[in-house]
Amino acid sequence: MERRVAFESSFAIAEAVKMADIDVCAAYPITPQTHIVERVAQLVANGELDANYIPVESEHSALSACLGSSAAGGRTFTATAGQGLELMHEVVYVASGMRLPIVMSVCNRALSVPLSIWGDHSDVMSVRDTGWIQIFAENAQQAFDLTLCAFHIAEDPAVLLPTMIHIDGFHLSHVIEPVLLPEQEKVTRFLPKYHHPFALDVNNPAAMGDFALPDLYTEAKVAHDMALRNSIKVILQVWQKFGEEFGREYSPVETYGAEDADILLLTMGSFSEVAMEAIDRLKRAGEKVGLVRLRLWRPFPFEQFRQTVGRAKLLIVLDRALSVGGPGPVCSEVQAALYHLKERPQVIGFIGGLGGRDISVEGFQNMIHRGMDKASQGKPGEIEVFDVREK
Amino acid sequence: MNDITEIRWHGRGGQGAVTSAELLALTAIKEGNIAQAFPSFGPERRGAPVIAFNRISAGKPIRSRAAIAEPDIVVVLDPGLLGIIDVTRGLRDGGVLIVNSSKGLATVNSEIGGPWKLAVVDATAIARDILKRPIVNTAMLGALIKATGVVNLESLTQPLEERFGKLSEINVQACSKAYKEAVVMEYSPGVKKAEKVYPIEKSLSWKELNLGFVVTEMGNARSYRTGYWKSERPVRDNAKCIKCGMCALFCPEDCIHQDAEGYFEADEFYCKGCGICARECWTGAITMVEA
Ligand code: SF4
Ligand code: SF4
Numbered sequence: 001m002e003r004r005v006a007f008e009s010s011f012a013i014a015e016a017v018k019m020a021d022i023d024v025c026a027a028y029p030i031t032p033q034t035h036i037v038e039r040v041a042q043l044v045a046n047g048e049l050d051a052n053y054i055p056v057e058s059e060h061s062a063l064s065a066c067l068g069s070s071a072a073g074g075r076t077f078t079a080t081a082g083q084g085l086e087l088m089h090e091v092v093y094v095a096s097g098m099r100l101p102i103v104m105s106v107c108n109r110a111l112s113v114p115l116s117i118w119g120d121h122s123d124v125m126s127v128r129d130t131g132w133i134q135i136f137a138e139n140a141q142q143a144f145d146l147t148l149c150a151f152h153i154a155e156d157p158a159v160l161l162p163t164m165i166h167i168d169g170f171h172l173s174h175v176i177e178p179v180l181l182p183e184q185e186k187v188t189r190f191l192p193k194y195h196h197p198f199a200l201d202v203n204n205p206a207a208m209g210d211f212a213l214p215d216l217y218t219e220a221k222v223a224h225d226m227a228l229r230n231s232i233k234v235i236l237q238v239w240q241k242f243g244e245e246f247g248r249e250y251s252p253v254e255t256y257g258a259e260d261a262d263i264l265l266l267t268m269g270s271f272s273e274v275a276m277e278a279i280d281r282l283k284r285a286g287e288k289v290g291l292v293r294l295r296l297w298r299p300f301p302f303e304q305f306r307q308t309v310g311r312a313k314l315l316i317v318l319d320r321a322l323s324v325g326g327p328g329p330v331c332s333e334v335q336a337a338l339y340h341l342k343e344r345p346q347v348i349g350f351i352g353g354l355g356g357r358d359i360s361v362e363g364f365q366n367m368i369h370r371g372m373d374k375a376s377q378g379k380p381g382e383i384e385v386f387d388v389r390e391k
Numbered sequence: 392m393n394d395i396t397e398i399r400w401h402g403r404g405g406q407g408a409v410t411s412a413e414l415l416a417l418t419a420i421k422e423g424n425i426a427q428a429f430p431s432f433g434p435e436r437r438g439a440p441v442i443a444f445n446r447i448s449a450g451k452p453i454r455s456r457a458a459i460a461e462p463d464i465v466v467v468l469d470p471g472l473l474g475i476i477d478v479t480r481g482l483r484d485g486g487v488l489i490v491n492s493s494k495g496l497a498t499v500n501s502e503i504g505g506p507w508k509l510a511v512v513d514a515t516a517i518a519r520d521i522l523k524r525p526i527v528n529t530a531m532l533g534a535l536i537k538a539t540g541v542v543n544l545e546s547l548t549q550p551l552e553e554r555f556g557k558l559s560e561i562n563v564q565a566c567s568k569a570y571k572e573a574v575v576m577e578y579s580p581g582v583k584k585a586e587k588v589y590p591i592e593k594s595l596s597w598k599e600l601n602l603g604f605v606v607t608e609m610g611n612a613r614s615y616r617t618g619y620w621k622s623e624r625p626v627r628d629n630a631k632c633i634k635c636g637m638c639a640l641f642c643p644e645d646c647i648h649q650d651a652e653g654y655f656e657a658d659e660f661y662c663k664g665c666g667i668c669a670r671e672c673w674t675g676a677i678t679m680v681e682a
Contacts, residue, residue: 097603098603098605099603160603197602198601198602198607205609206605206606206607207605207606207609208604208606210604210605210606213433216594218597219595219596219597219600222597223597223598223600223604226597
């Protein structure tokens, strides 16, 4: 029987990890990810999850240990956040280059200085180019579902790439909500066994993480890039299968009330639900607005994205990261994706929700109106930081 | 020749090809030219084939930093390279090839002649005689200057002094001797390059790579014949050898193994002639001789 429980996203993820019956979790606790790894450790200690939990001395070691276990053919999970992801950075590239399907939850957190334990997407942007599949969850249920799907996607023989599930620090990691938990039997049936074609084997030795001269490095990078781009096919298949089995649908670019909207707002992560509320209110007031939620951040879903937003007049993009001295990272990517279209919406970017700063429903209403004003005044270019005190 | 003279040096790690290129650039710049010197960047290993490059111009700015594919001049420091590397690849018609060899001009020409000027000098003999070591780079600079005149012989003295300090005098001697002894065969148009097949390593496309760049042929270094690299080989005097195994411990190729009588013998297939065993042998049982 499906169970309805009250869980924060952290516990929902730990539950998905348990049901996925992982072999190894190596992790180092860091706020706001702590609840996930504590819970996994507890499940292992209680005997509810038959896995090796490896406590390590740093995030660099955590992911390094995961490399070993995944390369040996073990289903492997870890989690981190903010500064922890930064300390792990070097190994993040290694995991994807070696094509090891580790699943990692990232509880999105701002980066020092100033020191902040609160949420934003600075850490996401710092690992943008690391070659992992990256997916955003918006609530605890999605955190559970997408973590489960992540193992399926990552370990697919046509993919074999590590996968990050992003959840907003505190706004998701620490907020209790209702979550539906499927039966273990159904999950077991849903998730195939993991097999790596070059799994470490003393009788069949192989060298991983080797060295490439300039003559081969480009080819190796292109092979990785093509694998990541092509993974979208499997992502679509797995989400479709999940929908059929469990009744909840996911897709790379999702919308809310966007069908006949001229004006679209684009968000990623938990703020999408806040924005939905703002869209409802504006629609009731007769405004033709809608919401686009980018669920799949890597590989960037170019085709789905262009289809979804191509016909709108105005696209307002919220970045929860500030690229110091540069454009909003999501905004510039969106602009690049649209640049070649004959007809494309005007794009206006805002930066907000930094270091745990809330954006309320009213805040999103104001942001949309502010974007419309800028568009009508013909001043789309300037980057604007939303809700910043000028004096 | 073009506005920019392009030179490619072929040698082995430890023979001084990179130093030659550097000294040539220093000299050319000192003479008021514009010049460049650079090695083919990569992992360094004594005895491994290496390439170094020069570009020299009287006034035209040198902008390319790419490896030289179509040189005007090729200098070969190690005669052993001729059989295994296509040293004249891309050498322009009417260019100059300078080879270190004891075989003499006619033999070298029959092996590697083509539509270029050829200069041959026994730089190893000169180096052994004057420097007491087979480091041929300064001698080859002398031969290069004789065959091409890219710089003046006298201009080289100061860079040599700055580089070699106390040893500069003998290096100047080696250089001058090679300048005198190098024999030159002028370019005759229409001559064809000798047909010869060199082993080519095929480069893989991205589709041919293993997932995750995994290498599955374990121990494939075994087929790598580092023995091709040597210009000297170790010879042991059994009267002095006490069978201590110190030489085997220090051999970077791990190619010295104990035989049935208990002596430590170098495997010719892998011994690259680095001379470390001779230096480490504390009874002086090993001497390096010409390979
Ligand atoms: S180091 Fe010298 S004395 Fe010792 S085994 Fe080798 S050759 Fe003989
Ligand atoms: S046997 Fe001696 S010369 Fe040969 S590679 Fe080993 S140490 Fe070098």
